[in-house]
Amino acid sequence: xxxxxxxxxxxxxxxxxxxxxxxxxxxxxxxxxxxxxxxxxxxxxxxxxxxxxxxxxxxxxxxxxxxxxxxxxxxxxxxxxxxxxxxxxxxxxxxxxxxxxxxxxxxxxxxxxxxxxxxxxxxxxxxxxxxxxxxxxxxxxxxxxxxxxxxxxxxxxxxxxxxxxxxxxxxxxxxxxxxxxxxxxxxxxxxxxxxxxxxxxxxxxxxxxxxxxxxxxxxxxxxxxxxxxx
Amino acid sequence: xxxxxxxxxxxxxxxxxxxxxxxxxxxxxxxxxxxxxxxxxxxxxxxxxxxxxxxxxxxxxxxxxxxxxxxxxxxxxxxxxxxxxxxxxxxxxxxxxxxxxxxxxxxxxxxxxxxxxxxxxxxxxxxxxxxxxxxxxxxxxxxxxxxxxxxxxxxxxxxxxxxxxxxxxxxxxxxxxxxxxxxxxxxxxxxxxxxxxxxxxxxxxxxxxxxxxxxxxxxxxxxxxxxxxx
DNA sequence: CCCTCAACTGATGTATACAACATTAGGCGA
DNA sequence: TCGCCTAATGTTGTATACATCAGTTGAGGG
Numbered sequence: 001x002x003x004x005x006x007x008x009x010x011x012x013x014x015x016x017x018x019x020x021x022x023x024x025x026x027x028x029x030x031x032x033x034x035x036x037x038x039x040x041x042x043x044x045x046x047x048x049x050x051x052x053x054x055x056x057x058x059x060x061x062x063x064x065x066x067x068x069x070x071x072x073x074x075x076x077x078x079x080x081x082x083x084x085x086x087x088x089x090x091x092x093x094x095x096x097x098x099x100x101x102x103x104x105x106x107x108x109x110x111x112x113x114x115x116x117x118x119x120x121x122x123x124x125x126x127x128x129x130x131x132x133x134x135x136x137x138x139x140x141x142x143x144x145x146x147x148x149x150x151x152x153x154x155x156x157x158x159x160x161x162x163x164x165x166x167x168x169x170x171x172x173x174x175x176x177x178x179x180x181x182x183x184x185x186x187x188x189x190x191x192x193x194x195x196x197x198x199x200x201x202x203x204x205x206x207x208x209x210x211x212x213x214x215x216x217x218x219x220x221x222x223x224x225x226x227x228x229x230x
Numbered sequence: 231x232x233x234x235x236x237x238x239x240x241x242x243x244x245x246x247x248x249x250x251x252x253x254x255x256x257x258x259x260x261x262x263x264x265x266x267x268x269x270x271x272x273x274x275x276x277x278x279x280x281x282x283x284x285x286x287x288x289x290x291x292x293x294x295x296x297x298x299x300x301x302x303x304x305x306x307x308x309x310x311x312x313x314x315x316x317x318x319x320x321x322x323x324x325x326x327x328x329x330x331x332x333x334x335x336x337x338x339x340x341x342x343x344x345x346x347x348x349x350x351x352x353x354x355x356x357x358x359x360x361x362x363x364x365x366x367x368x369x370x371x372x373x374x375x376x377x378x379x380x381x382x383x384x385x386x387x388x389x390x391x392x393x394x395x396x397x398x399x400x401x402x403x404x405x406x407x408x409x410x411x412x413x414x415x416x417x418x419x420x421x422x423x424x425x426x427x428x429x430x431x432x433x434x435x436x437x438x439x440x441x442x443x444x445x446x447x448x449x450x451x452x453x454x455x456x457x458x459x460x
Numbered sequence: 461c462c463c464t465c466a467a468c469t470g471a472t473g474t475a476t477a478c479a480a481c482a483t484t485a486g487g488c489g490a
Numbered sequence: 491t492c493g494c495c496t497a498a499t500g501t502t503g504t505a506t507a508c509a510t511c512a513g514t515t516g517a518g519g520g
Contacts, residue, residue: 098390101339160398
């Protein structure tokens with residue numbers, strides 16, 4: 001009698017959030033394309049085109065775009081289109097000043113002491129930064145910076161702080177890539193500086209000195225911003 | 231030939247964001263109902279019912295609910311419904327600890343010196359707090375606290391900080407009202423303390439001492455949280 | 461040649477029917 | 491009477507047709 005229907009009541013993880021998960025992937029995907037300048041500022045993101053590309057209808061696409069608009073990465077105007085936002089200096093300045101403060105809170109509010117696995121993950125990041133010296137790539141650099149940020153986010157258990165820091169990071173992550181592309185800053189120099197930063201952070205992490213981690217990051221965020229304003 | 235169509239090209243404010251504005255109002259409205267416990271935790275918010283109540287379709291309602299879900303005020307489950315979230319102690323604790331830090335940043339990062347009009351607005355808030363002593367009302371108290379928060383938000387020009395502080399505030403604003411309703415804290419005592427806080431803040435504002443404003447608020451947030459954990 | 465305006469095009473916003481899903485009530489048999 | 495299975499119901503998620511809006515283009519008149 002069990003042949004007629006295959007209900008499979010025993011499933012390790014039924015994952016009733018299949019739809020939610022898909023939306024999450026699409027969101028992260030479009031966000032990544034914006035931050036990697038695959039979708040440059042001003043570009044129109046057609047809901048119809050995205051829907052066709054992903055093989056779904058406009059409805060779930062619109063939900064993702066609405067979230068991206070909340071996050072300040074796109075703006076939708078009725079009758080015109082959905083355009084990737086540009087980042088002006090004033091806004092960028094405000095975000096950076098706030099990030100400089102939040103990065104300190106990340107190691108003060110609900111700090112999580114790094115374990116061996118974490119140190120290994122971070123060591124891999126440092127290795128990548130050294131590899132960039134022999135094979136410079138602005139895109140790979142941006143990806144490394146993104147992975148580093150997300151890794152260091154695991155040092156705090158404060159969920160609201162994590163989400164806010166993440167929103168702020170992706171809000172201005174593309175600025176650096178823009179500056180490199182337009183040759184306003186030197187790629188090789190940035191790679192050298194970044195490798196040193198990761199080395200410094202690795203040393204502080206091995207000592208378990210999270211306070212030092214926060215201040216090292218703060219200093220680098222500040223200097224990185226200072227080098228950009230050409 | 232102009233009789234057939236009434237285009238009215240001359241309008242003071244064409245307001246092309248009529249739809250956007252409506253969504254904003256609906257969002258603020260539902261958010262207020264949740265924070266005022268008109269929609270208590272666990273209550274199911276039917277999209278169909280809300281759409282019928284507002285005389286529109288489910289589509290714009292769903293957009294608002296999706297945003298509220300991003301803000302942590304509701305959770306939607308496929309096939310079940312959209313329920314008002316509950317706030318557990320751990321989450322509340324994390325939010326309060328973060329708010330204590332952000333309230334300091336609000337008067338440090340991009341401070342705006344209060345002008346005469348601002349002082350007058352704040353004076354009105356203090357008057358309301360004194361009026362509450364003769365006519366105590368938990369609901370009016372919550373509304374006053376909300377207005378006070380939004381007013382003090384104008385002391386910083388940092389847009390990202392403003393949006394984040396606002397999100398955090400509304401995330402846990404209903405906790406206090408819950409505690410009063412369940413008689414875990416004394417309403418009259420809270421009103422007295424709050425009136426004193428507004429008096430202290432008014433004095434600091436009149437002196438233009440924004441640093442004092444931040445620290446006074448920080449202390450009151452901390453003590454308010456301490457009084458709540460029964 | 462230039463200005464005006466009206467229709468066209470393509471975009472987002474909305475309404476609605478349908479699909480997928482979870483819960484519940486009820487019937488049927490052991 | 492108890493347990494299981496099935497159908498019904500109500501929910502959110504999706505697809506799609508339509509409404510609304512803004513930019514564009516081209517024809518017509520001065």
